[in-house]
Amino acid sequence: MREKALLTQKELSEKVGVSRQAINAIETGKFAPSIWLAYDLAKYFEMSIEELFDFEGSERK
Amino acid sequence: MRIMRKPVTNAVFIAVISVFYATVFIIISGHIEFERMLNHKQTLNSAFWNEWSVFLKEGNMKYIGLIYLILAAAVVFLSLMRRKNYDEYQISILAKSFITAGTVMVFLFPLALLLVLSDPNYSIETIMFLVVAHWSAFLIADLFLVIRWCKS
Numbered sequence: 522m523r524e525k526a527l528l529t530q531k532e533l534s535e536k537v538g539v540s541r542q543a544i545n546a547i548e549t550g551k552f553a554p555s556i557w558l559a560y561d562l563a564k565y566f567e568m569s570i571e572e573l574f575d576f577e578g579s580e581r582k
Numbered sequence: 583m584r585i586m587r588k589p590v591t592n593a594v595f596i597a598v599i600s601v602f603y604a605t606v607f608i609i610i611s612g613h614i615e616f617e618r619m620l621n622h623k624q625t626l627n628s629a630f631w632n633e634w635s636v637f638l639k640e641g642n643m644k645y646i647g648l649i650y651l652i653l654a655a656a657v658v659f660l661s662l663m664r665r666k667n668y669d670e671y672q673i674s675i676l677a678k679s680f681i682t683a684g685t686v687m688v689f690l691f692p693l694a695l696l697l698v699l700s701d702p703n704y705s706i707e708t709i710m711f712l713v714v715a716h717w718s719a720f721l722i723a724d725l726f727l728v729i730r731w732c733k734s
Binding site for chain 1: 674
């Protein structure tokens with residue numbers, strides 16, 4: 522989604538108010554964002570959280 | 583967790599513990615009472631422990647104390663330079679490093695007990711080594727994180 526929007530990790534991190542490392546960690550599956558960060562990201566891309574995040578393919582913690 | 587959002591929290595924690603250790607290390611360096619507590623017979627057939635014992639006797643702990651002060655000053659300076667709070671990802675990394683340091687400390691107590699019981703002559707050397715290894719690792723890891731995040 523980020524690449525489709527022609528955004529760098531740094532630009533997206535500034536849009537949602539987190540570090541570039543946080544965006545990188547979310548994209549690589551190393552970090553599961555809080556519901557509020559997921560909400561901010563989904564809101565930015567104008568889609569639902571379920572559409573933005575792949576719950577089926579990810580592991581339940 | 584909310585308190586960990588502020589970089590000053592990490593800086594204060596690192597500074598307080600580092601200053602405590604540095605003060606102790608500087609005071610005991612070359613102190614006759616401390617030297618008396620160390621092993622002087624070299625009863626253990628281990629070059630490492632005997633070298634470590636000599637290192638302590640020669641009053642070199644003050645250098646470790648000074649290194650702690652320099653590293654802690656760097657952590658405090660970089661933390662105070664940072665204007666933004668840590669985000670949730672950075673807090674999770676910090677929390678993991680604190681939990682790891684705490685867990686290691688929990689395991690160090692039985693290890694220290696075992697080492698002291700196996701050769702009581704080296705009890706002070708053992709405890710000093712475990713303290714130095716534990717805090718050095720945590721301090722360097724924390725400084726690495728603070729440097730990595732200082733621009734984010």
